[in-house]
Amino acid sequence: MAQGCHWADICWQVVNLQGEAPSLSLVQRVHKAFNHRAGRRQYQYDKCGRKPFKVSVAVEKFLIKRLLALRLVSVCTAATLRRESTVRQVLRKHGYHWLPRTQKGKYSGKQKLERLRFAKAVLRLTQAQLREKLSFAMDGVILSVPPKNATDRENYIAQGETHLWRRRGEAYTEALAGQQPYAQQVPMDRVLPLWGGLSEGGFAVVTFHASRKLATTAWCGLVRAGRLRRAIQALDLVTKHGPWKVLCDNENAMAAEGLSAWRVPPSSPDLNPVEKMWAWLRRRIRQKDREDLRKRRPPPGKAAFKLRIRNMLASKTAQDVAARIAGSFRKTCRDVVARKGGMAKA
CATH class of the missing domain: 3.30.420.10 (Ribonuclease H-like superfamily/Ribonuclease H)
Known part of the structure; x- marks a missing residue:
């Protein structure tokens, strides 16, 4: 931390990928855990021997099935899925991307x-x-x-x-255009x-x-x-x-x-x-x-x-x-x- 610099000033100078300022407690935690010799934060369990988590075929099928059901009735659920990296990788593997609910309509x-x-x-x-x-x-x-x-x-x-997880060929699907029944x-x-x-x-x-x-x-x-x-x-x-x-x-x-x-x-x-x-x-x-x-x-x-x-x-x-x-x-x-x-x- 720069000499004479207040925590609040650091919060305003640092932003994440969404352009948002971090909280004061987060800045203090990162500073406390930062290792100046290594030039990064070191984790206690870097070499614990744990294998990377892999999603089974059954779990992948379940995730896709739930996505197809939930995206018709809930926008917030689709947005929440975007924040989970493992789920995001599964969706992209199956051809789903975070895209606008619908693109330009086709006319007769x-x-x-x-x-x-x-x-x-x-x-x-x-x-x-x-x-x-x-x-x-x-x-x-x-x-x-x-x-x-x-x-x-x-x-x-x-x-x-405005966005949800869908395949690129689903741009003209009426069910995904956002016109849900009033109850939903x-x-x-x-x-x-x-x-x-x-x-x-x-x-x-x-x-x-x-x-x-x-x-x-x-x-x-x-x-x-x-x-x-x-x-x-x-x-x-x-x-x-x-x-x-x-x-x-x-x-x-x-x-x-x-x-x-x-x-x-x-x-x-x-x-x-x-x-x-x-x-x-x-x-x-x-x-x-x-x-x-x-x-x-x-x-x-x-x-x-x-x-x-x-x-x-x-x-x-x-x-x-x-x-x-x-x-x-x-x-x-x-x-x-x-x-x-x-x-x-x-």
Whole structure:
């Protein structure tokens, strides 16, 4: 240890492979066990004669069988498996890798044609016409509060819900796309559903709601009450008094005068700019969660988590990101046309 250097200072200067600072007790243990003559930590049982542990064929079959069952219902279990080196070696031996839950979807010929028509229609608009037409690109998202259990929280923050163990040829398997039944998803006490949208004028929240899925009648009530209208009017660079076009995948959701739907082709998240905003928001949430864990802060409650989301979305950074995303919509449509209706590059 450097002379005059405090333990806390060493903790901040050292990080592991995940970029996380070690605990004070870990630094002190490593320093105490370090052998300066050998230049490393020496273990008491280096030459105890114990043979390396080998997994039997029966155990390998059991591990693969459990993986195939558990990955359909539990993301945290798949993340936990990643932390066990012996299990990880067995999974890789059998062709399983830590990959995204699903990759870009395959479209039928009819779907590609519909997507192609939509993208070409966008490209026929001038930049000024598109800015006027794209009053509000809207969709919902479900965010999740980190679990309170220490082990589950560490796994969730380290790995999230985006990856699992699968073979490379399983990219288009529907069962692995993350669309689990409600009973197998994040519990309601950790769920924070949100509806919002963006344009070149920035981002605005339409509503937070209590249920996992907002019913059509409840949504129409919010629209009639003026929630959607106020969200659009809060943005710059749009006509303040309408009429407005709302880019969404449900044309029946417009139930107020001055509002009409600009329908996105089904199963086309790349053609709704707000999906990129949700991806950005999830990355920012993960950064804050890791910071909380690193600084040993307790996990936020649902109310504190909701306030954090509001502050993130109201920040100048979020507004600038939303404006850039809306401004790049033509680029996304050009990519779809170049791919003949296929999924645009992320």
